[in-house]
Amino acid sequence: MARKLSIRQAxxxxxxxxxxRDPRVIMMGEDIVGGHGSxxxxxxxxxxxxxxxxxxxxxxxxxxDTPLSESAYVGAAIGAAVxxxxxxxxxxxxxxMGVCFDQIYNQAAKFRYMFGGKAxxxxxxxxxxxxxxxxxxxxxxxxxxxxxxxxxxxVVCPSNPYDAKGLLIQAIRDNDPVIFGEHKVLYxxxxxxxxASYAIPFGEANIVRDGDDCTIVTxxxxxxxxxxxxxxxxxxxxDAEVIDLRTLSPLDMDTILESVERTGRLVCVDEASPRCNIxxxxxxxxxxxxxxxxxAPIMMVTPPHVPVPFSPVLEDIYLPDSTKIAAAVRxxxxxxxx
Amino acid sequence: MTSxxxxxxxxxxxxxxxxxxxxxxxxxxxxxxxxxxxxxGFVHLYAGEEAxxxxxxxxxxxxxxxxxxxxGHGHCIAKGVDVMAMxxxxxGRKGGSCQGKGGSMHIADIDKGMLxxxxxxxxxxxxxxxxxxxxxxxxxxxxxxxxxxxxASNQGTFLESxxxxxxxxxxxxxxxxxxxxxxxxSRNYGVAVDSFVDRAAGxxxxxxxxxxxxxxxxxxxxxxxxxxxxxGGGPSLMECRMVRFYGHFEGDAQGYRGPGELEDIRANRDCxxxxxxxxxxxxxxxxxxxxxxxxxxxxxxxxAVIEAKAAPHPVAADLxxxxxxxx
Ligand SMILES: Cc1ncc(C[n+]2csc(CCOP(=O)(O)OP(=O)(O)O)c2C)c(N)n1
Ligand SMILES: [Mg+2]
Numbered sequence: 001m002a003r004k005l006s007i008r009q010a011x012x013x014x015x016x017x018x019x020x021r022d023p024r025v026i027m028m029g030e031d032i033v034g035g036h037g038s039x040x041x042x043x044x045x046x047x048x049x050x051x052x053x054x055x056x057x058x059x060x061x062x063x064x065d066t067p068l069s070e071s072a073y074v075g076a077a078i079g080a081a082v083x084x085x086x087x088x089x090x091x092x093x094x095x096x097m098g099v100c101f102d103q104i105y106n107q108a109a110k111f112r113y114m115f116g117g118k119a120x121x122x123x124x125x126x127x128x129x130x131x132x133x134x135x136x137x138x139x140x141x142x143x144x145x146x147x148x149x150x151x152x153x154x155v156v157c158p159s160n161p162y163d164a165k166g167l168l169i170q171a172i173r174d175n176d177p178v179i180f181g182e183h184k185v186l187y188x189x190x191x192x193x194x195x196a197s198y199a200i201p202f203g204e205a206n207i208v209r210d211g212d213d214c215t216i217v218t219x220x221x222x223x224x225x226x227x228x229x230x231x232x233x234x235x236x237x238x239d240a241e242v243i244d245l246r247t248l249s250p251l252d253m254d255t256i257l258e259s260v261e262r263t264g265r266l267v268c269v270d271e272a273s274p275r276c277n278i279x280x281x282x283x284x285x286x287x288x289x290x291x292x293x294x295x296a297p298i299m300m301v302t303p304p305h306v307p308v309p310f311s312p313v314l315e316d317i318y319l320p321d322s323t324k325i326a327a328a329v330r331x332x333x334x335x336x337x338x
Numbered sequence: 339m340t341s342x343x344x345x346x347x348x349x350x351x352x353x354x355x356x357x358x359x360x361x362x363x364x365x366x367x368x369x370x371x372x373x374x375x376x377x378x379g380f381v382h383l384y385a386g387e388e389a390x391x392x393x394x395x396x397x398x399x400x401x402x403x404x405x406x407x408x409x410g411h412g413h414c415i416a417k418g419v420d421v422m423a424m425x426x427x428x429x430g431r432k433g434g435s436c437q438g439k440g441g442s443m444h445i446a447d448i449d450k451g452m453l454x455x456x457x458x459x460x461x462x463x464x465x466x467x468x469x470x471x472x473x474x475x476x477x478x479x480x481x482x483x484x485x486x487x488x489x490a491s492n493q494g495t496f497l498e499s500x501x502x503x504x505x506x507x508x509x510x511x512x513x514x515x516x517x518x519x520x521x522x523x524s525r526n527y528g529v530a531v532d533s534f535v536d537r538a539a540g541x542x543x544x545x546x547x548x549x550x551x552x553x554x555x556x557x558x559x560x561x562x563x564x565x566x567x568x569x570g571g572g573p574s575l576m577e578c579r580m581v582r583f584y585g586h587f588e589g590d591a592q593g594y595r596g597p598g599e600l601e602d603i604r605a606n607r608d609c610x611x612x613x614x615x616x617x618x619x620x621x622x623x624x625x626x627x628x629x630x631x632x633x634x635x636x637x638x639x640x641x642a643v644i645e646a647k648a649a650p651h652p653v654a655a656d657l658x659x660x661x662x663x664x665x
């Protein structure tokens with residue numbers, strides 16, 4: 001049987017393999033090592049959730065613990081990228097982009113265009129995304145649409161260990177700035193991961209479940225909830241197709257359109273806030289490109305337009321779940337004769 | 339530092355003890371309850387640091403504002419936020435300080451002048467500048483205090499605020515709570531200067547460093563910088579050198595600590611032990627008076643936990659309220 005890794009381990013392995021392959025790869029972030037300057041154990045943390053643990057022993061000063069200064073170190077990663085390095089900056093929680101956003105969207109994202117194609121910025125900014133961790137309003141956001149909105153950035157959100165490894169390797173090798181979103185609730189999930197190095201190209205969605213009745217498009221943790229919904233629907237004789245986008249920018253519209261042409265129905269599931277998010281973007285593009293194929297209004301399943309609540313009871317209601325997704329699929333099929 | 343317990347009114351000293359003891363008991367109880375497993379989210383404990391919150395905030399009234407950190411329980415309690423409501427908040431229940439929507443990292447009580455714990459490092463400093471600016475316009479002599487960790491003091495927001503406060507001559511005190519660590523990284527690794535006071539000087543602010551485990555030293559130094567701010571003399575920075583008794587957050591294995599470090603700080607750098615020794619050896623307070631406070635506080639925290647666990651959860655309709663004032 002093939003080897004199984006968690007997403008946490010898969011990300012660690014991707015960084016490890018790229019650091020050993022390419023001396024230009026360096027990494028920086030808060031406590032990505034831990035223990036510097038005190039009398040205890042070095043590498044005692046390996047990042048807030050232990051993702052980089054063990055790498056310091058192999059690569060030493062190519063992993064830099066930083067002062068709590070995101071503008072400075074994320075910006076420095078971007079500057080080093082323009083100057084020939086391939087830095088990975090870890091931002092702990094994506095919510096902290098508020099502190100360093102200028103460096104990301106006015107600097108990294110725009111260099112190539114503003115400089116007439118003369119610069120490239122091969123930086124990866126890894127950060128935890130998403131709700132479900134009881135981490136409250138400032139540590140739980142799904143800010144993906146803010147990044148997809150910005151020309152020049154690539155945005156990646158793996159849902160499983162195989163994709164996490166292959167997409168991160170691609171992100172590190174990619175010559176553009178990449179925002180790499182790691183769902184904090186998914187770190188522990190396990191799946192088969194080849195030991196050899198491999199890169200998954202950006203802009204290729206993955207059909208994780210075939211079906212002919214309705215297309216469900218989503219990414220990240222919601223892929224798992226969509227699959228649960230599909231399992232519920234199967235018992236009712238409804239066959240849903242589930243597409244895992246894997247990368248949100250670039251976005252694989254071809255796979256989505258091909259599927260919708262076949263099913264005639266679309267449910268977009270997005271963990272991001274409902275206004276101007278990935279679901280609204282895809283819905284608009286599908287209406288433009290495949291209006292004639294649609295046999296029912298497109299449904300969107302998202303949280304309500306509120307910050308993420310702390311109360312576990314409210315957070316569970318806040319997040320889309322399999323029941324809500326299944327209900328949306330049924331709505332698209334109302335009136336359909338089998 | 340010439341501070342001496344006899345210089346203070348015994349009633350004020352007893353009140354300071356009660357507040358410090360309440361914070362300690364609150365945090366130690368959270369440590370136990372968190373380990374028991376039914377407390378959601380991230381919890382950062384203030385135990386060991388009580389002398390800073392209480393020594394400073396005991397100079398304030400509800401009209402004065404504070405902006406706190408992720409390690410905010412102590413600041414909240416010292417500022418008079420209801421302990422019963424705080425405990426409910428930490429359990430995510432209705433009747434909590436934020437109706438269960440905020441949690442440990444976001445406890446706030448605007449009426450008490452508590453502008454919030456904060457999940458974003460450095461975010462409190464500009465907000466406290468705003469509070470100080472409002473106080474200046476409102477002309478009633480109120481001040482603002484910004485608490486910031488040694489690590490978070492490296493944020494641009496904090497450093498920009500030092501300059502803003504200086505050029506606007508704001509009635510604000512920046513308090514760097516230097517507990518030696520930012521998460522798992524020593525202050526010595528993350529900060530290049532020897533003293534945060536040196537940084538203040540670079541921005542044109544007077545600064546003072548105190549032993550943050552000595553309530554009386556903190557209280558005296560804070561009295562001076564707060565008085566100056568109230569009288570229009572402008573901002574200052576205060577560094578409190580102190581220790582944290584628990585991990586960065588509950589669940590932190592603390593591998594970065596040296597051998598014997600925790601035992602040592604508990605034995606030798608416990609601000610409550612220092613406080614008790616100071617007031618009993620000088621005869622300001624007797625052991626019986628302190629024991630009575632201990633019992634009272636223990637009963638209060640017991641009740642807070644029992645009530646919090648029994649409090650109702652928010653209901654679905656609560657999810658959608660209070661996003662806007664009107665929409
Ligand atoms: C902008 C931002 N960056 C990083 C974090 C994650 N974080 C939370 S607390 C902390 C360490 C804070 O250290 P310090 O300021 O010294 O306060 P202490 O925890 O010691 O009280 C870090 C890195 C955060 N909450 N916000
Ligand atoms: Mg600290």
